[in-house]
Amino acid sequence: MTSAVLDALHAAVPRDSVVTDPDVVESYRHDRAMTISPGHPIALVRAGSTAEVRATLEVASRFGVPVVTRGAGTGLSGGSSAVDGCITLSTERMRAVRIDRAGMQAVVQPGLLNAELKAAARAEGLWYPPDPSSYEICSIGGNLATNAGGLCCVKYGVTTDYVLGLEVVLADGRTLRLGGSTVKNVAGYDLKRLFIGSEGTLGVITEATLALRPVPPVPTTIAATFPDAVRAGEAVAAITASLRPSALELMDAAAIDAVQRVTPMGFGSEVGALLIAQTDADPAEADVVAEHCRAAGAADVVVSDDEVEGELLMGARRRAITCVERLGAVLIEDVGVPVPRVPELIAAVADVAARRRTLVPVIGHAGDGNLHPLVTFDPTDHAARDRAEVAFDEIMDAALDLGGTVTGEHGIGSLKARQLGRQLGDDVMELTRTVKAALDPAGILNPGKWI
Numbered sequence: 001m002t003s004a005v006l007d008a009l010h011a012a013v014p015r016d017s018v019v020t021d022p023d024v025v026e027s028y029r030h031d032r033a034m035t036i037s038p039g040h041p042i043a044l045v046r047a048g049s050t051a052e053v054r055a056t057l058e059v060a061s062r063f064g065v066p067v068v069t070r071g072a073g074t075g076l077s078g079g080s081s082a083v084d085g086c087i088t089l090s091t092e093r094m095r096a097v098r099i100d101r102a103g104m105q106a107v108v109q110p111g112l113l114n115a116e117l118k119a120a121a122r123a124e125g126l127w128y129p130p131d132p133s134s135y136e137i138c139s140i141g142g143n144l145a146t147n148a149g150g151l152c153c154v155k156y157g158v159t160t161d162y163v164l165g166l167e168v169v170l171a172d173g174r175t176l177r178l179g180g181s182t183v184k185n186v187a188g189y190d191l192k193r194l195f196i197g198s199e200g201t202l203g204v205i206t207e208a209t210l211a212l213r214p215v216p217p218v219p220t221t222i223a224a225t226f227p228d229a230v231r232a233g234e235a236v237a238a239i240t241a242s243l244r245p246s247a248l249e250l251m252d253a254a255a256i257d258a259v260q261r262v263t264p265m266g267f268g269s270e271v272g273a274l275l276i277a278q279t280d281a282d283p284a285e286a287d288v289v290a291e292h293c294r295a296a297g298a299a300d301v302v303v304s305d306d307e308v309e310g311e312l313l314m315g316a317r318r319r320a321i322t323c324v325e326r327l328g329a330v331l332i333e334d335v336g337v338p339v340p341r342v343p344e345l346i347a348a349v350a351d352v353a354a355r356r357r358t359l360v361p362v363i364g365h366a367g368d369g370n371l372h373p374l375v376t377f378d379p380t381d382h383a384a385r386d387r388a389e390v391a392f393d394e395i396m397d398a399a400l401d402l403g404g405t406v407t408g409e410h411g412i413g414s415l416k417a418r419q420l421g422r423q424l425g426d427d428v429m430e431l432t433r434t435v436k437a438a439l440d441p442a443g444i445l446n447p448g449k450w451i
């Protein structure tokens with residue numbers, strides 16, 4: 001059957017779009033969730049257009065072959081990791097972008113990198129806000145399919161808040177246009193939202209119309225160190241109860257240590273946590289943030305208008321995951337809780353780490369209540385891996401017990417499937433399966449992950 005599928009693909013899309021070279025296919029086999037063992041695809045299709053996506057899905061549908069859609073492969077949950085016998089459908093060649101200055105919007109193909117959209121908007125004096133830490137390397141299609149968040153989301157919202165319209169190809173090749181290019185649009189169900197965050201399980205996003213904003217003012221940065229992370233969490237709760245910073249990021253001592261092994265920042269071992277806040281509104285807000293930090297027990301608070309200094313600190317925070325990955329294998333959590341419960345979540349993570357004798361550096365978009373405890377272990381030590389896996393599940397349980405979610409922005413992928421049922425409950429899981437069956441009755445899109 002494999003050769004029949006390949007013949008059909010070669011007949012349906014230009015020859016150079018279909019790749020079977022094992023070395024090349026191998027490099028598209030997994031995303032950044034390196035603890036997951038991906039399957040083996042039969043081919044990679046590097047689609048160059050919506051028509052090629054449609055043709056690929058028609059072939060896959062005819063033969064009942066699974067399709068795993070892939071943007072830039074920076075996902076942290078195994079969402080774009082291959083399954084056995086699949087076609088890996090890469091959008092990386094679909095990178096067109098058109099900026100409508102007057103309408104303050106962009107029409108983009110899914111393979112465009114987030115940073116490329118930001119640059120195109122900037123060239124017209126505009127701004128695309130969603131800013132995952134991976135913005136330089138992740139694609140807009142991946143951002144849409146995971147409803148990516150980021151650092152400025154605490155004030156400016158997440159990917160879905162900027163989506164006006166989508167073009168989507170369904171499993172059987174039908175191509176839909178959902179939403180449009182108007183700011184307001186309530187005609188029918190808001191079906192485009194169904195595809196945002198659907199992780200390649202309902203259709204392939206081939207174009208998006210995205211709202212842009214005016215470039216915000218240069219922010220003031222507030223860096224506060226705390227003797228422990230719980231107190232930093234208390235400052236987060238107090239700050240967000242009184243104003244909306246444009247970023248509010250947290251790193252605990254283990255995360256700071258991991259970053260300082262790569263880029264020394266001058267923090268001593270007495271620093272238990274670092275809070276980095278930014279405000280691009282009234283400069284007086286910076287003083288309010290600083291005051292909340294001091295009231296929560298900050299040891300040191302520095303306020304700076306220097307854009308370069310602020311970016312250095314934020315840059316260190318953005319690199320934290322890659323720095324922790326140098327310490328061992330990492331199971332990356334993405335738990336979220338209501339913001340006032342951030343201190344309890346931090347305490348719960350510390351408790352799990354101690355009980356399971358596992359290193360769990362904590363970073364996160366604390367202002368959104370979204371933390372990334374990084375469950376780290378030596379991959380050659382089987383007992384350590386087992387303890388890490390238990391710790392991983394217990395941290396998700398703790399977030400759910402606090403009224404939270406097992407994923408705030410990275411998606412379920414393969415990594416968090418076990419916990420999804422507990423969070424959603426039987427009725428919602430059944431409805432979810434009904435929606436999936438309506439759009440992808442043969443179940444060929446990203447099968448065997450969480451649905």
Ligand SMILES: Cc1cc2nc3c(=O)[nH]c(=O)nc-3n(C[C@H](O)[C@H](O)[C@H](O)COP(=O)(O)OP(=O)(O)OC[C@H]3O[C@@H](n4cnc5c(N)ncnc54)[C@H](O)[C@@H]3O)c2cc1C
Pocket residue numbers: 031032068069070071072073074075076078079080091110131132133134137138139140141142143144145146147148149150151199200201203204205206318321322409410446
């Ligand atoms: C160092 C680092 C920092 C990160 N920081 C953040 C962060 O701050 N915030 C955040 O949200 N994420 C973050 N991420 C995770 C990741 O970058 C995001 O999830 C990103 O949105 C994935 O984009 P991608 O193009 O790499 O998608 P991929 O990994 O290729 O795919 C992700 C999912 O989307 C699906 N998909 C991709 N394209 C399409 C499409 N066109 N149509 C339908 N489905 C599609 C895939 O099947 C898969 O399920 C980080 C990752 C790294 C490595």
